[in-house]
Amino acid sequence: MREVFDVARASGGNQNSVWVLSILSAVPLIMVLGNSMLIPVLPTIESELKISSLQVSLLITLFSVPAGIIIPLAGILSDRFGRKPVIAPALLLYGAGGLITGFAAIWGGGAYWLMLTGRIIQGVGAAGTAPIAMALVSDLYKKGERSNALGIIEAANGLGKVVSPILGSLIALISWYALFFTFPVLTVPVALALWFFVSEPAKRKDPPPLSRYKENLVKTWKRQGKWLLVAFLAGALTLFILFGVLFFLSDFLEKRYGIDGILKGLILAIPLLAMSSTSFWAGHHVKQKTRIMKRFIVIGLFMLAAGMAIVPFVTNTYILMADLVAIGIGSGLILPCLNTLITSAVGSEERGIVTSLYNSVRFLGVALGPPVFEALADAKYLLYLGNASLATITGLLALWTIKKPERIRNPHGRTRLIMGKKRLRTT
Template identity: 55%
Template structure:
C-alpha cells in the first residue's frame, strides 16, 4: 500500500469513528439526562432513535448524491451538519435547562441527517480506492475503527459528563470539524466512477442489481441490522442495570460498557485482515458470527448475575465482530463502483434502523423479563443465521 492510499485509509477511518459517537457516547449519559430533564426511560431512549431514524431515511439520498457528484463532496458537508446538530442540542440544554428536551431532540435529528453522509459513504469510497484482498483488509480496518469508536465512546461520554451532562453535545463539533478538513485534504478519491445518469435511469440500474442479487443483498442487510439491533439494545439494558441496580456510573460504567465493544472491534480488525478475498469463507464466518450471537444471548438466560451476563455480552461482541466486516465485503463486492454509493447507503440505512429500534424494544422487554428478552434475541439471531446460510450467494469481489 503506497503512502497516498495509507493516508486515504487513515482519513476514511476517522469518519465511522466520529459517526458512531453519535449514539454510543450518549448511552452512559442517558440516566443523568433522564433525571435532569424529568423524562421517562422511553423518552430517554428516543434520544438514540431521534438520531438513527433520520439517518436511516436520508442515507439513500446521500448515497445517490455521492454516486452522482462524488464521495468527498457528500462526506465533508455531512460532517459539518453533524457538528451543527451537536451545537444546537448543547445550547438548548444550556439555555433551557430542564425544558430543553424538544430542542435536544431537534439537534439530534439534525445530527442524524449529517450522519447519513458519513460512514456508509466512507465505506463506498474505500471500496472505490481498494480492490481484491486489499479491499477486504481496508473494510475490516474501517469496521474496526467503527468498533473502536463504540469502545471509546462510553468512556469518553462518561469522562465528558464529569464536567456536566450536556457537555457531551459540544464534543461533536470539536471532532467533526477537524475530521472534515482531514478528509478533504488527505483522502484521494478515484476519478471516473461518477454516475451522471438521470435519476430515473439511475434507479432502473439499481432495480436491475436487486433483480439479480436482491436475495443476497436483502439477507445481508437483515443480518447487519439484526446484529446491531441486538448489540445496541443490550448496551442500553446494561447501562440501565449498572446504574439502577448496582449504582455504578461515571467513568467506571463507561469502561464496563466498553468491554464487549472492545471484543467486537478487535474481532472485526482480525477478521478483515484474515478473510481477504475468499467469498465462501466470508459467508461461513458471517453465519458463524450470527450463531455465536444466538448462543451468547441464550446463555444470558441461565443467570441474572451481572458478571455472567457481561460474559454473555462479550460473546455477543465477538460474534458481531465476525459478522460485520464480512457483510461489508460481500455487499460492496457485489456491485459496480457507479452504483456502490446508493447500495452501501441502503445497507447503512438498515444498520441505523437496527440501532434506532434496539433501545426502545429492549426498554419494553426489560419491564417484562430479562429472560424473555434474551430468549427472544437468541431466537432472532438463530433465524437470521439460517436465512443468511440459505439465501446469501457470494461471488469473488473485484
C-alpha cells in the same frame, strides 16, 4: 498496526498513505460517537431533565431514524457527484446539530424538544458520513486489500464504540451536556483533512440519468436480492441486539450496583472492545474469500442467538459479562464480512446507493434497539428468546442464500462480484 501499513501500501500513489486511511477511519469513529457516547449518561440525563426512560431513549432513536431515512439519498448524491462533496458537508452538519443540542441542554428540561431537533439534525448529517466513507474505501481499494481496508473501517467503528462510553463518562465529569459540544470540535478538523488530503477516483462528467440509475439498481436487486436481503437483515439485527444490550447493561449497572461514571464506561467498553478486536482480525483474515466470510457470518449469528438465549437465565454478573463479550465477538465476525460482501458485489455506479441502503437498515437497527429493550424490559423471556430465535433464523438463511461469488462485466465494462451457482467468464 502492521495490517494498516500493508493496506496503505497496497494501492499505490497518494491513496496508499497511512494518513489517508487514518482520515477515512476517523469518519466512522466520529459518527459512532453520536450514540455510543450518550449510553453511560442516559440515566443522568433522565434525572436532570426529569423525563421518562422512553423519552431519554428518543435521544438515541431520533438520531438514528433520520440517518436511516436520509442515507439512501446521500448514497445517490455520492454516486452522481462524488463521495467527498457529500461527506465533508455532512460532517459539518453533524457538528452543528451537536451545538444546537448542547445549547438546548443548557436551557434545561423546557428545551427537551429543541434537544431532539438538534439530534435530528445530527442524524441527517450522520447519513452522509460513515456509509459514504465505506463506499469511498471500496472505490480506492481493490480485491484482497478491500476486505482488509473495510475491516479497518469496521474496527474504527468498533473502536469508537469502545472509546465512547469511557469518553462520555470522562466528559460528563465536566457536565453531561458538554458531550454535545464535543462533536463540532471533532468533525471540523476531519472534514477539512478529508477535503484537502483525500483524492477520490474521478467521476464521469455527465452523470447517468436517474432512470438508468434505477434500472441498474433494479437489475442488481433482481439478480442478487435474495442474499442482499439476508445480509441487510443480519446487519440490522446485529446492531439492534448490540445497542439494545448496551442500553440494558447501562441501566443494569446503575440500578443494581450503583455503578456510574468512568467505571461504568469501562465496563460498557468490554463487549465493544471484543467486537472491535474481532472486526479488525476478521477483516484482515477473510480477504475476498466468500466461503470464510459466509462461515464467519453464520457463526457470528449463532453466537448472538446463544448469547441472547442465555441472558434471562443468568444471575451471576461475571457470567453475564462473559456472555456479553461473546455477543461482541459474534458481532465482530459478522459486520466486516457483510461490508466486504455488499461493497464487492455491486458496480461502482450503484455502490453508493446499495452501501447506503445497507447502512440505512443498520441505523434503524441502532434506533430500535434501546426503545424496544426498554419497552420489553419486564418481558425478558419474550425479548431475549425472541431475539435468539431471530438470530438463529437469520443464520440459517445466510447459510442457504450466500453462495460462491462470480464476476461479471456490466454494460459499462466494469467487473463486479455476483452470488450464483455457475461461474461466468469475464469478457
